[in-house]
Amino acid sequence: MFVTPPHQNPSDSLAHYSKSLHDYTLRLWTESRRLAEEKARSKAAKKQEEDHRMQDTQPYTSTA
Numbered sequence: 001m002f003v004t005p006p007h008q009n010p011s012d013s014l015a016h017y018s019k020s021l022h023d024y025t026l027r028l029w030t031e032s033r034r035l036a037e038e039k040a041r042s043k044a045a046k047k048q049e050e051d052h053r054m055q056d057t058q059p060y061t062s063t064a
Helices: 010-057
Strands: none
Touching: none
């Protein structure tokens, strides 16, 4: 088991651990959001490209 050094207050250790855990979790969340947004942009661009390609291949029909 870990022992708190004599010069360090146990509440300081808990505060340090809590901050470290918060920072780590924030980094994971931020990276997860970045990847999700990148995936969404890629998916939207692919759909837009497919829609554009479909418009180019459809024959033009006049309603007049």
